[in-house]
Amino acid sequence: MKNLAFLFLLLVGLPALAQRQAQQRTYCNPMDISYRYNFEQLNEKISYRSGADPVIINHKNDYYLFVTIQGGWWHSKNMVDWKYIVPNKWPMEDMCAPAALSVRDTLYLFQSTFEQRPIFISTEPEKGKLIFYNRWMPRLPKDIGPWDPALFHDPDTDKWFMYWGSSNVYPIFGAELDKSRNLTYVGNNPAAAYKAMFWLDPYQHGWERFGPNHSDPIKPFTEGAWMTKHNGKYYLQYGAPGTEYNVYANGTYVGKDPLGPFEYAPYNPIAYKPGGYATGCGHGNTFQDNFGNYWNTGTTWIGVNWGMERRIVMNPAGFDKDDQMYVNTRFGDFPHFLPTQKVDTRPGLGRPGQSENDLFTGWMLLNYKKPVTASSTTDTMRAELVNDENPRTFWATTKNKPGETLTVDLQQECDVRAVQVNYFDYKQTIFDSDSTVYTQFKILTSRDGKKWDVAADLTKEPKRDHACAYVELEKPARARYVRYEHVYVAGPTLAINGLRIFGNGSGKAPATPGKLTVKRQKDQRNADLAWEKVPGAVGYNIRWGIAPDKLYQTYQFWNDQPNTFELRALNVGVPYYFAIEAFNENGVSTLSAVVDDQSGLAKK
Structure with missing residues (x-):
């Protein structure tokens, strides 16, 4: 009977495991x-x-x-x-x-x-x-x-x-x-x-x-x-x-x-x-x-x-x-x-007839600089440092113990699709990865900050180390609040340099930025860029390349950064073309008109 019971549980559990993997x-x-x-x-x-x-x-x-x-x-x-x-x-x-x-x-x-x-x-x-x-x-x-x-x-x-x-x-x-x-x-x-x-x-x-x-x-x-x-x-x-x-x-x-x-x-x-x-x-x-x-x-x-x-x-x-x-x-x-067939992966121009990267999910970063609270904090390693998109700043707890939490307020209800937890080795004492080195945590979501649902639970998977744990939710979770609940990480300390939450808000994507200007310097390796910020944007992508339909390069900026920049990555004697797009929690704007680098190279 015990063997039959075990077989029944195994057969019941296998579809669930297969569904998680799928x-x-x-x-x-x-x-x-x-x-x-x-x-x-x-x-x-x-x-x-x-x-x-x-x-x-x-x-x-x-x-x-x-x-x-x-x-x-x-x-x-x-x-x-x-x-x-x-x-x-x-x-x-x-x-x-x-x-x-x-x-x-x-x-x-x-x-x-x-x-x-x-x-x-x-x-x-x-x-x-x-x-x-x-x-x-x-x-x-x-x-x-x-x-x-x-x-x-x-x-x-x-x-x-x-x-x-x-x-x-x-x-x-x-x-x-x-x-x-x-x-x-x-x-x-x-x-x-x-x-x-x-x-x-x-x-x-x-x-x-x-x-x-x-x-x-x-x-x-x-x-x-x-x-x-x-x-x-x-x-x-x-x-x-x-x-x-x-x-x-x-x-x-x-x-x-x-x-x-x-x-x-x-x-x-x-x-x-x-x-x-x-x-x-x-x-x-x-x-x-x-x-x-x-x-x-x-x-x-x-x-x-x-x-x-x-x-x-x-x-x-x-x-x-x-x-x-x-x-x-x-x-x-x-x-x-991840593709299931041959696809065109060029970054497109966002216009009819152009490729628009079939692999990007369109799931946007929901938590950039959003309010976050922690169960405990060590010194200056504050909770909000997990939301600044800087892997060199981090939050650390007073003790590495189960139950420590990070709670992010997305400030609007969103469809949460995935979460990435990036651990940081703060005052660690481990010099070899053995069976004690693994990570476990839970992701909880809530619409009101009171009633919580478990969206992901890594204690139910085989033990392994996830230094950059990425969890795609089985189904979108409608939530305003997202919580990381700690279970286990090896070593004496718990530190995280990025709790990144992806999905889509319910509002509109930002407008297309205007007034992009690019001026090539006398030193042709450099160009001075400027653009006009738009309301509701979280960030911008400057796109450029050697032809108007080959804008294959991208430099990402945040809205709280300056809207001027010296780009120092260009090749002497090569003409360049530029465009800009804005993004927020809801999506990405259409791409701006393409401009040249005002160097005269494109006209030769």
Whole structure:
């Protein structure tokens, strides 16, 4: 009878579990994976979760995510649910900025190194099984690497290549690999095999300048090489100008041969997100999902506990009809649908006949600078800091105990669709992620602040760590108040740097902003922007590109920020076109008329 009762409960519970999984149709940056605690600063006694330099590989229609210094990798069948995999063997040290590649039935894996290290392979990466493919890659000259490597197999020629580089002195390098010698350098003479692909040129490319909004004179860094072949052309991608600050981005050079010569793409950077909550998207890779859609991964920066404290993002990408590569970061840290077919992911112009990003849900941020109260607060880590869209400010409780709460007043009834809880490691003492490291909480909603309904309960799912927990509600919750109720997080402290609530209000989207002006400076890398604020707006997206119908770049601003800005990310000699849109809790305005940069370049 007990067995029959258990079987009955199992059969009853399975549809509910399947329904919960089916409801998770969306994702939100930063990615919701079990970021590992970083042991790098153990001697300094600085504890923090981190993840950077991502590579997502589509291998046999499953997805594998490799990240710097994580002791393993993640496996997913849908790009939503990521299971952490511990391999059966690992190199002499943990992998930093690993190279990964799927060719036929085999996954190849290689680490960043300045020493002699092996290439690993696996035909069962979902089981964590690794074997040696070769024992040693020949040593390169001192300081050359290969650090931040990328492996590339050309399916049309069956030739193999490696690209690498992480420096503000050296360029991105490339070399052909000899398949007959187990993917060692051609001729087994690395000094003769490798050559420079390109250097950074911050004097011509404004976005390659270092610092916040490209304002620091430090010589910039190039890193994170990746190769994509499309329509017979080779797109050699790279990260710049450095992982710190908000302007970490990906660019590309384009050539007709895997080892060049390469030409700088005038529409660079291809992946750029300097505004919003998850700023920066550099040093990642480009891959295709099972429907043929392109994606670009990258690293977003926190940098409070340690300069290299980071998280992972992924954004829709692709190539337009002119083979221009793009990465769509418009509302890049708001919820997006995961596609179930091939879609056009270009950021559109919001007009009939134009693409309008089929993946953006239209669920808006509901809680920016809204009133919030907490059950307890430590020092100056106030509750309202979870609503300022700044990952470097945070709320902390007096004790890490169940029942601590954050309650947000949305100031109007809204349809709440999803919640993201971003934890922060404040005075943590954890240096290794084990079975005690997991997160649990409940999300409650209320229309009047008195009667509360449970909208989500993470105590009912298997235990795992959600440093950037994203919960799509099974059905929209009509609510004015949203409450986070704490259950468990490992370590002595509880801190949250972002409680982000998404959905739609019942009012109107803001009007289209007017009077956008763009004046290119004498230094063509810079332009002065100004626009007219509109009533009811929460923020604005400045959109720009190299043609009126290619406004692929986005810089997000909040309404309480100034409505003037110096954009310092432009390429010398390239004409640009700009437009603006406003958004609030209810939606997004139509896009303004497109204006040029008043430089005269567009008329030449």
